[in-house]
Amino acid sequence: MDIPEDLSYTADHEWVRVEPGRATVGITDFAQSALGDVVFVQLPETGTRVERGSTLGEVESTKSVSEIYAPVAGVVAAVNSALVEAPERLNEDPYGGGWLCVIEGVDEVEIAELLPAEKYRQLTAS
């Protein structure tokens, strides 16, 4: 299971790439593997203000639906609209071409509370 060291994680199997003032969000390799072939992705609209834990969108495979939760509060600044017609990117490249959205105006305290790679690895191993 691929868990890049330079990313942060949530217990809901999402990854977060932290840059100053912004966070890029996606689902982990573990999550895409558990879901199976993703056939539909619903993304938030840019400009939407989200709270930590609120619903960002949905990822759906041929066998199940999963909600995506905002890992941190902020404003949705960009979405990966290529996923609408090519949701298989979530399976093929979860940490690259399968990114979901960028949240801006994020809070440093909430960022600090995300899981480091080592902690997330322990979570998926248990």
Next chain:
Amino acid sequence: MSLRQSPLRAAHEKLGARLVEFGGWEMPLSYPSGTLAEHLACRADAVVFDVSHLGTVRVEGQHAFAALQSTLTNDLTRIAPGGAQYTHLLADDASVMDDIIVWWVGPERFDVMPNASNTARVRAAIGGLDVTAERAVMAVQGPRARALLAAVSPEAAEVSHFRAVPFTFDGAPCVAAGTGYTGEDGVECAVPSEVAERFWDALVAAGIAPAGLGARDTLRLEAGFPLHGHELGPGITPLQAGLSWVVGWDKPEFLGREALLAERASGPRRRLRGLVGESRRPLHAGDSCLVEGTAVGEVTSGNFSPVLERGIALAFLPPDVAEGGAVGVQVRGSVLPTTVRRPPFHKLEKR
């Protein structure tokens, strides 16, 4: 309760299958290639499913014909020994208690194949021996199924559509039938457990890709075929499911006949229809169906069509909702526009 295992369990594990519970059995959901790839391989090439979880009830002897003919809906006089037939077992109220494939293997031998969990019920109705544990059943399906199967068994590959013939593999007595449940041409092979893994390995070595229950479900839905527990079951009659051709109306006797004749006279109160969405968003069993804002029915099976790349569903709707009609499907808060279309969905023109 422990789950029943197919004779091919070890072969599935070797191939890296993801196993799930289905009807009391532990069976492959998918292989590492994934459900979508398996689905598309069946439409374009050839795949093999382990369907050993289907029951086999063997009814033999001089009374076998009468036992089936006086109980099940379809008319066996439409076929002959060496033929196969799709049929229903009804309850007194004409509910479909199971949908079944009958292989008329010899003059006085029928191999009756109910759904996994309905084997005991079918045996109670028609008698016979439950020989499910003695064999594996492999469904080779797809446009290249016969060509590739010929490398393993030329005899099996030659069986015609809806025919059932005996053949041998490694000296073991097997049956091949030109049946399946994917909307593609193909052959189902019942093989004794002792040689099942060798047969499976030979199919895979011949270039036939293994496929799991995930693809089997999306394939049968795309073809518009009913699944017991969804489109068939308590409270659902063959007429409501659009399957009046499964009924031998001229037969003097079958279970549920009186109630079914009464329903035919008054007209079914609902009909199973196909729905096609306008986006990739899958539809789901249990979703409410709306016509002009009013709830009129419910989705029984829904998913994503890998061929159309649209959400698709089967749903019970009032009889007056016709082909081409607009139906809204309520999916978690939003109402998705869909159109009533006649399956098979994969034969419809892609938008």
